[in-house]
Amino acid sequence: MDLEEILKERAKIFDRALTGNLTSRDPEIFYDALRWIPLSGGKRLRPILAMLSCEAVGSVPEATIPFGIALEYLHNSTLIHDDIIDKDRWRRGLQTTHEKFGVPFAILAGDALIGETYRMLSYMAPPELKSVTYKEIIRSIADAAKNFYEGEALDVVFADRSDVTIPQYMIMIEKKTAQLYYLAGKGGALIGKGNRKQVENLAQYGTLFGLMFQIKDDLLNILTEQLILGKQMIGSDILNGKRTLMLIHALSEVHENDKNKMMSVVGNENANQQEVLEVINLFKKYGSIDYAQKKLEEFSEKAKSCLDIMDSSESKEILIALADYSVTRLY
Amino acid sequence: MDLEEILKERAKIFDRALTGNLTSRDPEIFYDALRWIPLSGGKRLRPILAMLSCEAVGSVPEATIPFGIALEYLHNSTLIHDDIIDKDRWRRGLQTTHEKFGVPFAILAGDALIGETYRMLSYMAPPELKSVTYKEIIRSIADAAKNFYEGEALDVVFADRSDVTIPQYMIMIEKKTAQLYYLAGKGGALIGKGNRKQVENLAQYGTLFGLMFQIKDDLLNILTEQLILGKQMIGSDILNGKRTLMLIHALSEVHENDKNKMMSVVGNENANQQEVLEVINLFKKYGSIDYAQKKLEEFSEKAKSCLDIMDSSESKEILIALADYSVTRLY
Numbered sequence: 001m002d003l004e005e006i007l008k009e010r011a012k013i014f015d016r017a018l019t020g021n022l023t024s025r026d027p028e029i030f031y032d033a034l035r036w037i038p039l040s041g042g043k044r045l046r047p048i049l050a051m052l053s054c055e056a057v058g059s060v061p062e063a064t065i066p067f068g069i070a071l072e073y074l075h076n077s078t079l080i081h082d083d084i085i086d087k088d089r090w091r092r093g094l095q096t097t098h099e100k101f102g103v104p105f106a107i108l109a110g111d112a113l114i115g116e117t118y119r120m121l122s123y124m125a126p127p128e129l130k131s132v133t134y135k136e137i138i139r140s141i142a143d144a145a146k147n148f149y150e151g152e153a154l155d156v157v158f159a160d161r162s163d164v165t166i167p168q169y170m171i172m173i174e175k176k177t178a179q180l181y182y183l184a185g186k187g188g189a190l191i192g193k194g195n196r197k198q199v200e201n202l203a204q205y206g207t208l209f210g211l212m213f214q215i216k217d218d219l220l221n222i223l224t225e226q227l228i229l230g231k232q233m234i235g236s237d238i239l240n241g242k243r244t245l246m247l248i249h250a251l252s253e254v255h256e257n258d259k260n261k262m263m264s265v266v267g268n269e270n271a272n273q274q275e276v277l278e279v280i281n282l283f284k285k286y287g288s289i290d291y292a293q294k295k296l297e298e299f300s301e302k303a304k305s306c307l308d309i310m311d312s313s314e315s316k317e318i319l320i321a322l323a324d325y326s327v328t329r330l331y
Numbered sequence: 332m333d334l335e336e337i338l339k340e341r342a343k344i345f346d347r348a349l350t351g352n353l354t355s356r357d358p359e360i361f362y363d364a365l366r367w368i369p370l371s372g373g374k375r376l377r378p379i380l381a382m383l384s385c386e387a388v389g390s391v392p393e394a395t396i397p398f399g400i401a402l403e404y405l406h407n408s409t410l411i412h413d414d415i416i417d418k419d420r421w422r423r424g425l426q427t428t429h430e431k432f433g434v435p436f437a438i439l440a441g442d443a444l445i446g447e448t449y450r451m452l453s454y455m456a457p458p459e460l461k462s463v464t465y466k467e468i469i470r471s472i473a474d475a476a477k478n479f480y481e482g483e484a485l486d487v488v489f490a491d492r493s494d495v496t497i498p499q500y501m502i503m504i505e506k507k508t509a510q511l512y513y514l515a516g517k518g519g520a521l522i523g524k525g526n527r528k529q530v531e532n533l534a535q536y537g538t539l540f541g542l543m544f545q546i547k548d549d550l551l552n553i554l555t556e557q558l559i560l561g562k563q564m565i566g567s568d569i570l571n572g573k574r575t576l577m578l579i580h581a582l583s584e585v586h587e588n589d590k591n592k593m594m595s596v597v598g599n600e601n602a603n604q605q606e607v608l609e610v611i612n613l614f615k616k617y618g619s620i621d622y623a624q625k626k627l628e629e630f631s632e633k634a635k636s637c638l639d640i641m642d643s644s645e646s647k648e649i650l651i652a653l654a655d656y657s658v659t660r661l662y
Contacts, residue, residue, distance in 0.1 A: 030484035036395050081442060085435040104416040107438065111412060112480040114445045119473030122466045131462030135453045140471065142450030149443040153361035154436050 004105035010051065011044040013237040017069050017207045021120070033101040033109040038076040040092045046071040046184045049209065051184070052322075053188030053202040055315035056307070063191050063253055070120040070141065071187070075180055080106055080146060117141065123232050129191065137187055151175025162251055162263065170211075177212030185209075201306040205319065208303040212326035215296050218244040219289070220331065235276040241267025245295065249288040258282055272322045300327045334652045341382065342375040348400050349658065352451070359598045364432040365439040369407040371623065377515045378542065383653075384519030384533040386646035387638070394522050401451040401472065402518070406511055408444035408472055409479060411437055416487070460522065468518055475514040482506025493582055500579045501542075509541030516540075527619040532637040536650065539634040541658035546627050549575040550620070551662065553611050566607040572598025576626065580619040589613055631658045 018038055024031040047068025054064045082088075083096040084106055090096060098106035121138060129137075132134050137184040158164050164172075185206025189199040219242075221237045237244055247266065254262060265271045265279045303323040310316050349369055355362040375491060385395045390459075414427040415437055417490025421427060429437035452469060453551050485503040491494045495503075516537025520530040522614075551566045551577075568575055578597065596602045596610045614620050634654040 014553065027481070027484050027488045029488065046594065077442070081438050085438060105484065107412050107416060108484055108487075110442070111408070111445060112477060114442060115473045115476035115480070118469055119450045120478070122470035122473065131465065134462065134465070138449055139453035142446045142453065142490065145446035146443060146450070149439045149446070150358070150361065153358050153436065153439055156439075157358045157360065268547045 001317065001321055003318070003325055006318060007043065007045075007048060010048045013051075013065070014044040014047045014068055014072060017073060021069060021116075029047070029101065030105055030108060030112075033097055033105040034112055036094070036097050036100060036109070037080055037091065038072065038113070040094055041258055042076075042092065043073075044068075045213075046075055046180050049181060049184040049206060049322075050188035050191075052315045052319055053185045053194075053206070054192035056202065056310045056313060056319060057189050057192040057198045058311065058313075059192030059194075059249070064188050066120050066123045067137070067186075067187050067191055070117045071180060071184055073113045073117040073120060074141070074145060077110040077117070078152070080110040080157060082114070082152065084110075085152070114145075118122045118232065124191075133193075135143060137190055140183060140186055140190075144179045147175045151177070151179065155197055155243070159241070164243065164248055164251075166245070169243065169245065173211060173245075174207060176264055177214040178207045181210030181213070182208040201309060202252075204321075205303050205306040208299045209322065209326060212296055212299050212303070212323075214273050214326030215245055215292055215299075216326055216329060218242075218246065219292055220329075222246065222283065222289075222331065233273060233276075235273075235280055238266055238276050238279050239269050239271055245292045246283045246288040249291045250283050250286045253288070254282065254285040260283075296327050300324065332648065332652055334649070337649060338374065338376075339381060341379045341587045344382075345375040345378045345395070345399055345403060348396055350599050352447075358469075360432065361436055361439060361443075364428055364436040365443055366430060367425070367428050367440070368411055368422065369403065369444070371406075371425055373403075373423065375399075375403060376544075377406055377511050379523060380512060380515040380653075381519035381522075383646045383650055384516045384537070385523035385643045387533065387644060387650060388520050388523040388525030388529045389642065390523030390525075392400065395519050395550075397454045398468070398522055399515075400519050402449045402511060402515055404448040404451060405472070405476060408428075408441040408448070409483070410506060411444070412440040413483065414440075416483070431651055435526070445476075453480050459546030464521055468521055471514060471517055471521075475510045478506045479510045482508070486574070490572070495574065495579055495582075497576070497579055497583065499580065500574065503574075504542060504545050504576075505538060507536045508545040512537040512544070532640060536634050536637040536654075539630045540653065540657060543627055543630050543634070543654075546576055546623050546630075547657055547660060549573075549577065550623055550627070552662075553577065553614065553620075553646075554584065555661065564604060564607075565613055566604075569597055569607050569610050570600050570602055576623045577619040578612045580622045581614050581617045582599060584617040584619070589616075631655065634639060 022031070022035045024037060045062070050068045050071060051061045051064045054060050079091065080097045083091060084098045084103060088096050089099050097109055101109070118138070118141075121141070124134065151172050151174070155176055158169075158172060182203050183206065186199055186203035189202040194202065218237060222235045225232045225234050225237065250262065251259070262279050262282050265275045300323045305318055307316055307319055347489060351361070353366045353369060376393070379401045381402060382392045382395045386392050388399050388487045410422065415434060416423060419427050420430050427437075428440055432440070449469070449472075452472070455465065463470045482505070486507055489500075513534050514537070516532035517530055520533040525533065529556045549568060553566045556565050557567065558564045581593065582590070593610050593613050631654045635651055638647055638650055
């Protein structure tokens with residue numbers, strides 16, 4: 001199975017739908033700001049996961065298109081506002097929305113995309129869904145959004161603290177990163193008319209997939225070189241002071257003198273590559289990289305076991321492959 | 332009829348419901364930011380209008396409570412984000428959310444309130460509403476939100492232009508200010524199971540009420556003294572450079588030398604009270620205050636005629652009184 005090819009093909013379905021839906025009205029600059037990030041690419045993993053979940057419970061994939069687009073709108077609204085909050089200047093190789101259009105239009109663009117999320121849901125045809133299921137989807141999406149904002153708020157609060165525990169950190173990324181994947185699995189299964197147990201398991205698969213995605217991204221950041229502002233480098237998360245599972249783990253294990261060394265580099269944008277490598281060596285010394293790698297493998301096995309109750313199908317195979325890929329991917 | 336007393340009594344219903352709904356979770360600072368503006372008072376005119384519309388088509392008021400709360404959430408989210416955009420420091424005599432809690436929490440608080448809007452709607456019990464009506468309400472609220480953001484974006488665009496025409500200005504305030512009142516009238520009538528014509532007329536009543544509200548507020552700003560940052564003054568809108576119907580009208584009529592005089596004061600925060608009064612005299616000279624006053628009276632008559640098709644009821648009487656009050660109120 002060529003998983004990457006399958007993902008690309010599926011992503012195109014949502015690329016097309018997004019381009020068709022985000023047409024311009026007056027004032028043009030506002031709609032330019034609105035479209036900037038949603039149409040700048042992205043892997044469309046959330047809608048793809050919703051679609052696969054719908055198929056895994058035996059339903060047709062087309063039914064999830066409005067829901068999948070809604071997920072992308074919500075996700076993109078969080079990216080646009082997150083970039084304002086983090087004062088980030090670049091995303092997907094482009095200027096962030098507030099850098100290009102200014103903070104007022106970026107705030108309004110994010111707000112409007114949240115509204116579009118729910119508007120899109122109102123296009124799910126009534127015969128497809130019972131009224132009760134429809135309300136459950138609306139409530140699930142709003143609950144997930146609430147959890148997401150809580151997670152983001154926790155992230156802001158944690159940024160000033162060095163005593164965050166691993167359980168606190170896991171709650172934060174479950175809310176901030178995994179929530180929309182949870183919703184994708186749950187919503188796809190609900191739309192596909194899965195039974196309670198199937199809905200629950202696909203929701204849990206989504207959560208685990210989201211957690212893996214975050215941990216793997218953070219591992220790749222310190223294990224492989226990336227091109228950042230024209231320089232090949234490793235560990236940009238360390239320079240940016242980003243809280244990661246490895247950092248939280250290391251902080252809970254580290255001796256006092258190593259801790260001072262570590263914290264003089266973490267979040268210090270002027271630190272050089274050698275100093276970053278020393279922090280990564282401390283992560284290794286305290287077993288933090290192994291710890292994250294083990295969590296990843298544990299989550300992957302758990303995610304696959306969530307699929308045990310599903311009948312055999314192509315979509316089930318793809319979901320299993322995705323859980324493996326989350327551990328093995330190299331970029 | 333003691334209209335002000337009636338409005339106060341109705342507002343209390345929504346005050347209580349809002350306080351009960353906005354309970355705190357972790358992290359507390361985020362929920363403090365979320366509650367700051369919604370629980371700081373406000374007249375709750377949008378939910379009151381929804382409730383009156385529901386009653387005017389012969390239904391019980393209680394059915395509109397979740398919808399009314401949803402309207403307040405959406406309205407308050409726009410206030411919080413609008414204050415960031417306009418860099419306003421005070422609202423309802425308190426610091427604005429971003430002043431008190433910082434921009435990141437203010438952005439997240441506004442986003443979360445948009446989500447709460449739709450979550451609240453999912454609490455409308457299924458037997459009360461047909462699935463089709465429910466979807467129409469979701470779509471109406473999302474459409475209204477979209478129009479609102481467009482209006483806000485137009486306002487940002489217009490701020491740098493002195494050639495805005497009266498029709499362009501009216502479109503902007505219809506979107507930015509009247510949209511949620513339109514939605515209140517429409518949604519209340521839909522929930523009350525009004526017929527198509529009733530829904531349409533109460534929606535139009537809402538639009539006109541919103542326009543009146545804006546124009547009257549702007550008139551009061553230049554005709555009566557207000558306590559602003561400890562000083563009794565008149566015409567703070569002129570100092571702030573706010574686009575109002577009077578200013579747009581005057582700009583379209585004014586002679587070149589008066590225009591320069593006017594524009595040297597409009598938006599100049601260091602201008603003194605005497606200079607502001609001279610601008611108000613120019614508004615009088617060019618008939619701009621009369622023009623706004625006439626519009627107000629015209630809208631009030633139109634709004635009342637929207638009610639002709641409703642059966643006699645106490646709520647109809649209150650709606651008529653509200654249309655009169657929009658012209659005559661002194662604060």
